[in-house]
Amino acid sequence: MKRPGRTVAEIVTVLIALVVAFPLYWMVLSALKPASEVLSTSPRPWTFAPSLESFTKVLTVENFGRYFLNSVVVALVVVTVALLCSFLAATALTRFRFKGRTTLLVMLLVAQLVPVEALTVPLFFLMRQVGDVAPAFGLNHLGSLMLVHLAFGLPFAIWMLRGFVAAVPVELEEAATLDGASRFRFTWQVLFPLVAPGLVATSVLSFIHAWNDFLFAKTFIISAEENQTLPLAILTFFKPDQNDWGAIMAGSTLMTIPVLIFFIFVQRRLVSGLAGAVKG
Amino acid sequence: MTAAAPPPGAAGKPARRKGKRDGRAAIGYLLPTLLVLGGLLGYPIYQLVLISLFDYGQEQASGGAALEFLGLGNYQTLLGDPQFWQVLLQTVLFAGFCVVATLLVGAALALLATRVRAVPRMILFLAAIGAWSTPAVAGSTVWLFLFDTDFGLVNEILTGVGLDGFASYSWTYDKYVAFGLVSAQVVWCSFPFVMVTLYAGIKAIPGEVLEAAALDGASTVRTMTSVILPLLRPLLIIVTIQSIIWDFKIFTQIYVMTGGGGVAGQNLVLNVYAYQKAFAASEYGLGSAIGVVMTVLLLGVIVLYLRALRRSGEEL
Numbered sequence: 001m002k003r004p005g006r007t008v009a010e011i012v013t014v015l016i017a018l019v020v021a022f023p024l025y026w027m028v029l030s031a032l033k034p035a036s037e038v039l040s041t042s043p044r045p046w047t048f049a050p051s052l053e054s055f056t057k058v059l060t061v062e063n064f065g066r067y068f069l070n071s072v073v074v075a076l077v078v079v080t081v082a083l084l085c086s087f088l089a090a091t092a093l094t095r096f097r098f099k100g101r102t103t104l105l106v107m108l109l110v111a112q113l114v115p116v117e118a119l120t121v122p123l124f125f126l127m128r129q130v131g132d133v134a135p136a137f138g139l140n141h142l143g144s145l146m147l148v149h150l151a152f153g154l155p156f157a158i159w160m161l162r163g164f165v166a167a168v169p170v171e172l173e174e175a176a177t178l179d180g181a182s183r184f185r186f187t188w189q190v191l192f193p194l195v196a197p198g199l200v201a202t203s204v205l206s207f208i209h210a211w212n213d214f215l216f217a218k219t220f221i222i223s224a225e226e227n228q229t230l231p232l233a234i235l236t237f238f239k240p241d242q243n244d245w246g247a248i249m250a251g252s253t254l255m256t257i258p259v260l261i262f263f264i265f266v267q268r269r270l271v272s273g274l275a276g277a278v279k280g
Numbered sequence: 281m282t283a284a285a286p287p288p289g290a291a292g293k294p295a296r297r298k299g300k301r302d303g304r305a306a307i308g309y310l311l312p313t314l315l316v317l318g319g320l321l322g323y324p325i326y327q328l329v330l331i332s333l334f335d336y337g338q339e340q341a342s343g344g345a346a347l348e349f350l351g352l353g354n355y356q357t358l359l360g361d362p363q364f365w366q367v368l369l370q371t372v373l374f375a376g377f378c379v380v381a382t383l384l385v386g387a388a389l390a391l392l393a394t395r396v397r398a399v400p401r402m403i404l405f406l407a408a409i410g411a412w413s414t415p416a417v418a419g420s421t422v423w424l425f426l427f428d429t430d431f432g433l434v435n436e437i438l439t440g441v442g443l444d445g446f447a448s449y450s451w452t453y454d455k456y457v458a459f460g461l462v463s464a465q466v467v468w469c470s471f472p473f474v475m476v477t478l479y480a481g482i483k484a485i486p487g488e489v490l491e492a493a494a495l496d497g498a499s500t501v502r503t504m505t506s507v508i509l510p511l512l513r514p515l516l517i518i519v520t521i522q523s524i525i526w527d528f529k530i531f532t533q534i535y536v537m538t539g540g541g542g543v544a545g546q547n548l549v550l551n552v553y554a555y556q557k558a559f560a561a562s563e564y565g566l567g568s569a570i571g572v573v574m575t576v577l578l579l580g581v582i583v584l585y586l587r588a589l590r591r592s593g594e595e596l
Contacts, residue, residue: 006395006396006397009392009395009396010396010397010400012392013392013393013396013400013401013403013404014400014403014404016389016392016404016407017400017403017404017406017407017408018407020404020407020408020410020411020468021406021407021410021411023411023414023419023422023423023426023468024410024411024414024422026422026425026426026433027418027421027422027425030422030425038431039431040431041430041431041436042436043431043432043433043436045433084312085312085313085316086313088309088310088312088313089309089310089312089313091309092305092306092309092310093306093310096302096303096305096306096309097302098302098303098306099303101306104310110579111317111321112525113521113525113578113579113582114321114325114575115525115528115529115551115571115574115575115578116321116529117529117531117551117554117555117571117574118328118529118551118554118570118571118572118574118575119321119324119325119328119571120554120555120558120559120567120571121328121331121554121558121564121567121568121571122323122324122325122327122328122331122568123320123324124559125327125331125341125564126320126323126324126327147316147320148320150316150320151316151317151319151320151321152321154313154316154317155317155321158313183305187309208413208415211415212415212416212417212532214416214417214531214532214535214536215531215532215555219555219559230415230417231415231416231417231532234417234418234421235417235536243428245425245428245431248421248425249421249422249425251418252415252417252418252421252422253418255415255417255418256413256414256415256418259413259414259415260409260410260413260414262413263409263412263413264409267405267409
């Protein structure tokens with residue numbers, strides 16, 4: 001009696017999966033269709049003439065490569081710095097006993113709840129001021145985006161890494177110190193490699209956070225078109241008279257691929273990381 | 281700071297000395313983080329409240345005019361504006377709907393995933409990971425394209441099955457239809473997080489617990505409500521809070537899919553409204569006041585949710 005029920009459940013599961021995956025299929029398919037076929041009033045769910053027309057167009061004609069590179073640079077810098085900062089902070093908050101530790105932890109939790117989008121106005125003025133001192137980190141420059149994404153990624157990154165740092169047995173630290181290793185050496189030579197899975201999961205989240213940002217790029221990069229990032233570049237293909245859907249889908253595909261690769265690689269770790277963050 | 285720690289088991293004075301050294305080391309380890317968070321989160325929050333108390337427009341921003349202290353003037357303007365109340369109501373309903381729908385879909389599919397064999401489950405998870413990893417802008421554009429008036433597949437299919445009313449039907453013209461479309465996209469890209477997290481949670485429940493329930497003759501529903509749900513409680517709290525945080529401050533989907541807030545601003549939510557006020561109308565003071573309202577509202581919702589949980593006897 002149990003078998004038929006399970007078969008029905010499995011058919012339903014696969015059907016749901018197809019519906020969920022369909023928008024992605026449509027995105028890639030439309031990116032691969034020739035322009036004439038994309039703008040057809042009776043679209044077909046396949047194509048007889050796959051072409052790289054749309055990809056070539058966004059990558060060459062519209063300077064899309066530059067925007068892609070901008071997004072990559074911002075995301076990589078944010079990930080690297082966020083990892084270093086959050087690893088040190090998580091270590092201190094998990095393994096050291098000091099005054100104000102609990103207060104700091106609570107503040108980090110609250111910081112995650114602050115709707116960062118609400119801070120757009122003060123951050124805009126702050127970046128303008130920063131630009132007077134260090135132009136590379138001011139308005140219209142990628143540095144401003146890096147700073148903002150770093151600040152907003154850190155609280156969650158620290159909170160998530162804490163679980164991983166806490167999971168390293170205290171005995172290991174005691175053994176290391178008995179062997180004469182300084183706290184600094186222990187941190188980098190023992191702890192750092194051991195929490196690598198946590199670092200991977202954290203880096204993915206920081207990466208996605210920076211990669212997906214639309215609001216701050218829109219607000220901070222006002223007049224320097226060459227410093228725009230991917231999300232805004234895609235929107236330039238929305239035209240009042242006729243949207244260039246082929247180009248929009250090609251751009252969206254290019255934007256999705258790096259995240260998809262990242263996700264497939266670390267999927268398991270991400271889940272254990274989320275669960276670890278919950279437990280910690 | 282490089283001195284070896286006291287051997288384990290040594291109590292009293294050495295431990296206190298370790299505490300002091302811990303403090304100094306902690307400052308070093310935490311310094312970069314504290315600088316970043318203080319400068320880019322703490323200070324802007326203070327500034328947000330401050331700016332919201334001033335008449336801060338284009339002239340003030342460019343230094344052409346002196347700042348005028350309004351006190352709660354911006355808030356009065358805001359609370360006296362019927363559009364604000366309309367947007368507030370829309371935000372709460374839209375976000376609330378997205379949260380509930382995301383949780384229901386995610387939980388249902390997590391349960392379904394525990395009932396099927398590995399291959400269908402893997403197919404479902406792969407599809408979910410695809411939706412999960414699609415950036416908000418990319419997800420918004422493809423949904424928009426699917427529902428496009430002239431070139432969209434959905435209208436084509438609907439007219440194909442005889443629903444002629446959908447020829448050249450605009451999914452973003454009517455306020456509720458547009459909100460519905462955006463919600464569908466939001467649920468599509470956020471249910472995977474709920475599904476995967478809850479699935480991991482269900483899998484982590486020891487088999488003996490479920491066996492014991494079965495031996496005691498518990499029904500499926502009883503096992504669900506009395507065994508699985510209480511064990512999943514901490515995870516449910518996390519996914520609910522995350523969903524509330526995400527859905528209350530949606531910007532990209534609304535901005536991209538409804539073209540900046542819909543026909544005549546009918547699809548505005550607080551976040552987009554604040555952006556439009558501040559940067560399109562150059563009313564930075566007013567925009568900041570909306571930001572303050574948004575923050576207070578979001579924190580309020582979460583505090584209420586946590587209190588409700590505590591009242592039901594749940595330790596965090």
